Amino acid sequence: MIEVKNLHKSFGDAHILKGISTTFEKGKTNLIIGQSGSGKTVFLKCLLGLFDYEEGSISYDGQIFSQLPEDDKRNLRAEMGMVFQGSALFDSMTIAENVMFPLQMFTKQSKSEMQDRVDFVLKRVNLEGAHKKMPSEASGGMQKRVAIARAIVNNPKYLFCDEPNSGLDPKTAIVIDNLIQEITDEYQIITVINSHDMNSVMEIGEKIVFLKDGLKAWEGSKETIFKTDNEVVTDFVYSSNLFKKVRKMYLEENS
Ligand SMILES: Nc1ncnc2c1ncn2[C@@H]1O[C@H](COP(=O)(O)OP(=O)(O)OP(=O)(O)O)[C@@H](O)[C@H]1O
Incomplete structure (x- = not known):
C-alpha cells in the first residue's frame, strides 16, 4: 500500500498541496x-x-521515501514505472531499445535475459513483431503501448501514469485504459493515474481521489461517484450534458 499522510508542497510562497492524505x-x-x-x-x-x-x-509498503538512505531510495525508484504524458519515447532508439532502457539502467541482467524480458512485455501489450520499428513509425496508440511496456519491463510494484489517454481517439483510449487495468490486476501493481478523461473515471476508477486547490475534496469509486451529492465533484464530473444523462439513468436504474 502507498500511504500519503498530510502532504504539503510549496513553491516559494505558493502553497500547492495543502495537507493531502490518502491510500x-x-x-x-x-x-x-x-x-x-x-x-x-x-x-x-x-x-x-x-x-x-x-x-x-x-x-x-511501509518504507518512508524521504527517510531512506540514497541507495534505498534508488532501489525504491527502480520499483516504480512511469508512463509519461505524450509517451516520452527516445526518438533515436527502436521500440525494443526503448523498452530495454530501464533494464540497462537498473539491473545487471545479461543481454539475452533482457531480450527475453523485452519480448515478453512487448507480447503482453500486443506489440510482438514491433521490435525494430522506430517510435516515429508507430501510431499514438502503439506509442502508448510501448510506454506501458517500458514502464512494466522491470516488474514495478508501483506504476504512475500521467494522462495516459491524452491525444488518443476514444476507442483507443479505452483499449489503453483496459490494458493498464488488466496489467495492474494481473501483476498486483499499485497504479496511480492522473486523468482528465471522464470515460476513464467511469471505466477504470476503482479508487478516485478528487483534488481541488491542493486539497482532497472527495474520494470514492466509479460506483460511488454516481451517488455523491458533493457539489464540488458533481460540478466537475457532470459538467457535460452527456454525463448528466448517464448519471440520471444510473440513478434511476439503481434506485
Ligand atoms: N516546478 C514548479 N514551480 C512552480 N510552480 C509550479 C511548479 N509545478 C507546478 N507548479 C504550480 O502548481 C500548481 C499546480 O500545478 P499542476 O501541474 O500540479 O496542476 P494539474 O492539476 O496537474 O494541472 P493540469 O491538469 O493542467 O496538468 C500550478 O499553479 C502550477 O503553476
Whole structure:
C-alpha cells in the first residue's frame, strides 16, 4: 500500500498541496482527477520521489521515501514505472531499445535475459513483431503501448501514469485504459493515474481521489461517484450534458 499522510508542497510562497492524505492499494487502478491547476501533476511527482515536500510523509509498503538512505531510495525508484504524458519515447532508439532502457539502467541482467524480458512485455501489450520499428513509425496508440511496456519491463510494484489517454481517439483510449487495468490486476501493481478523461473515471476508477486547490475534496469509486451529492465533484464530473444523462439513468436504474 502507498500511504500519503498530510502532504504539503510549496513553491516559494505558493502553497500547492495543502495537507493531502490518502491510500492506494495493490491491484487497484487509482485515479487522481481535478481541474487544471489543482495540483495533480505536483502530487504525482511527489509520489514518484521527484519533488521534496515540506510536511507529511509518503510510505511505500511501509518504507518512508524521504527517510531512506540514497541507495534505498534508488532501489525504491527502480520499483516504480512511469508512463509519461505524450509517451516520452527516445526518438533515436527502436521500440525494443526503448523498452530495454530501464533494464540497462537498473539491473545487471545479461543481454539475452533482457531480450527475453523485452519480448515478453512487448507480447503482453500486443506489440510482438514491433521490435525494430522506430517510435516515429508507430501510431499514438502503439506509442502508448510501448510506454506501458517500458514502464512494466522491470516488474514495478508501483506504476504512475500521467494522462495516459491524452491525444488518443476514444476507442483507443479505452483499449489503453483496459490494458493498464488488466496489467495492474494481473501483476498486483499499485497504479496511480492522473486523468482528465471522464470515460476513464467511469471505466477504470476503482479508487478516485478528487483534488481541488491542493486539497482532497472527495474520494470514492466509479460506483460511488454516481451517488455523491458533493457539489464540488458533481460540478466537475457532470459538467457535460452527456454525463448528466448517464448519471440520471444510473440513478434511476439503481434506485
Ligand atoms: N516546478 C514548479 N514551480 C512552480 N510552480 C509550479 C511548479 N509545478 C507546478 N507548479 C504550480 O502548481 C500548481 C499546480 O500545478 P499542476 O501541474 O500540479 O496542476 P494539474 O492539476 O496537474 O494541472 P493540469 O491538469 O493542467 O496538468 C500550478 O499553479 C502550477 O503553476
